[in-house]
Amino acid sequence: xxLRVNPILCDGYGHCAELLPELVELDEWxxxxxxxxxxxxxxxxxxxxxxxxxxxxALSLEKRAR
Amino acid sequence: MSARLLAPIDTPLPRRRRAELLAEIEASGLTxxxxxxxxxxxxxxxxxxxxxxVVVANGTEGEPASWKDKVLLAENAHLVVDxxxxxxRIVGARRIIFAVGRENRxxxxxxxxxxxxxxDGFDCFLEAVPDRFVAGEESALVNHxxxxxxxxxxxxxxxxxxxxxxxxxxxxxxxxxxxxxxxxRERGTADEPGTVLITVLGAVRSPGVAEVELGTPxxxxxxxxxxxxxxxxxxxxxxxxxxxxxxxxALDLPLSDAALKPFGASLGARSIVxxxxxxxxxxxxxxxxxxxxxxxxxxxxxxxxxxxxMADALETLDVDRLRRLAPQISGRGxxxxxxxxxxxxxxxxxVFADEIVRHHAGRCTGSxxxxxxxxxxxxxxx
Numbered sequence: 001x002x003l004r005v006n007p008i009l010c011d012g013y014g015h016c017a018e019l020l021p022e023l024v025e026l027d028e029w030x031x032x033x034x035x036x037x038x039x040x041x042x043x044x045x046x047x048x049x050x051x052x053x054x055x056x057x058a059l060s061l062e063k064r065a066r
Numbered sequence: 067m068s069a070r071l072l073a074p075i076d077t078p079l080p081r082r083r084r085a086e087l088l089a090e091i092e093a094s095g096l097t098x099x100x101x102x103x104x105x106x107x108x109x110x111x112x113x114x115x116x117x118x119x120v121v122v123a124n125g126t127e128g129e130p131a132s133w134k135d136k137v138l139l140a141e142n143a144h145l146v147v148d149x150x151x152x153x154x155r156i157v158g159a160r161r162i163i164f165a166v167g168r169e170n171r172x173x174x175x176x177x178x179x180x181x182x183x184x185x186d187g188f189d190c191f192l193e194a195v196p197d198r199f200v201a202g203e204e205s206a207l208v209n210h211x212x213x214x215x216x217x218x219x220x221x222x223x224x225x226x227x228x229x230x231x232x233x234x235x236x237x238x239x240x241x242x243x244x245x246x247x248x249x250x251r252e253r254g255t256a257d258e259p260g261t262v263l264i265t266v267l268g269a270v271r272s273p274g275v276a277e278v279e280l281g282t283p284x285x286x287x288x289x290x291x292x293x294x295x296x297x298x299x300x301x302x303x304x305x306x307x308x309x310x311x312x313x314x315x316a317l318d319l320p321l322s323d324a325a326l327k328p329f330g331a332s333l334g335a336r337s338i339v340x341x342x343x344x345x346x347x348x349x350x351x352x353x354x355x356x357x358x359x360x361x362x363x364x365x366x367x368x369x370x371x372x373x374x375x376m377a378d379a380l381e382t383l384d385v386d387r388l389r390r391l392a393p394q395i396s397g398r399g400x401x402x403x404x405x406x407x408x409x410x411x412x413x414x415x416x417v418f419a420d421e422i423v424r425h426h427a428g429r430c431t432g433s434x435x436x437x438x439x440x441x442x443x444x445x446x447x448x
Contacts, residue, residue, distance in 0.1 A: 007366035008400045027394040031367035
């Protein structure tokens with residue numbers, strides 16, 4: 001599973017970086033940089049929570065690689 | 067070399083079965099001529115699997131340093147229409163939309179005339195699109211055709227039954243349907259077969275568009291444009307998403323992606339700009355970087371903020387800042403705009419490294435002159 005952001009929807013609220021400091025970093029304008037690696041099993045519940053909490057619904061946890 | 071894409075067509079399009087046409091195109095090895103060089107047969111096959119397919123002939127060519135699609139449409143619109151009908155036959159589409167830039171009246175008239183004389187059982191439409199740099203990106207174009215702004219979306223049109231093909235790709239379909247894959251492969255290299263339309267501008271005697279064989283030595287390509295008109299400083303390969311190369315590196319290569327790859331370059335939409343020795347590559351690049359920032363669709367944060375920051379840093383020649391910015395911009399938008407702009411700027415910093423040193427010492431090799439690289443001017447999105 002990979003964590004992805006829809007960059008058109010994202011407005012840089014930064015909730016994802018707050019909730020997932022071990023996975024998501026913010027760039028200098030406050031937009032999230034997604035991890036390259038797949039999300040580990042142990043972090044999946046936290047990631048699902050972050051996906052739900054995004055105020056722009058810009059995050060998704062996706063199965064297949066694009 | 068005798069022309070193919072720009073030669074008048076005097077034989078009717080043969081009636082051939084869908085599967086047979088697709089097999090012929092697959093065997094030809096034709097790749098997309100819009101810049102991404104994706105295998106055409108794969109895209110056709112993907113759309114053929116969907117229902118209610120539509121074909122979009124993409125003649126928007128928003129790249130200011132490229133005129134090859136405009137020349138093709140003005141000189142040989144019928145061949146493009148032929149190819150669009152071949153594509154429509156293969157994917158099972160009834161509707162074909164020809165999308166062209168709003169400003170170019172000649173192109174629109176020629177296409178209108180070409181379409182008026184035909185009744186091949188397809189519903190053909192002509193649509194004028196804002197002349198913006200990213201308007202021809204597949205998803206942006208489809209967004210505009212659907213009534214929205216000409217801005218990219220997260221959709222992949224070919225997954226939803228919309229075949230968007232560059233007009234030069236379609237012209238090749240019109241030829242392959244007539245003469246076959248083997249004939250197509252008589253030109254070009256084994257890995258990159260066929261001929262291509264190429265735009266050359268800058269320090270050549272007759273800038274413009276010509277048809278050349280893939281694999282032709284770059285020096286011979288420039289001879290088709292009257293040869294060099296000044297000592298070359300550098301060469302921009304692949305337009306504004308492309309790569310600056312040192313003249314002595316570029317001029318000895320054959321015109322192919324395989325030859326350009328070691329230099330981190332590719333042919334893209336095959337625009338070549340020869341920068342003359344008395345032009346400043348940094349000033350030219352900074353103008354284009356600013357233009358690309360202004361051409362951002364304004365949707366994705368890293369592009370909205372990153373591209374102006376990159377243009378600022380190039381203007382002030384802050385190389386460290388440019389190095390820090392690149393990974394924060396490239397690959398982080400919905401489309402390839404930020405990636406292309408980042409590649410362009412990175413290659414400028416690399417190729418014009420000596421010029422940066424000179425500038426920091428208060429000097430510049432560019433004498434006063436008008437800019438070499440053209441910019442677009444449309445401010446419309448709808």
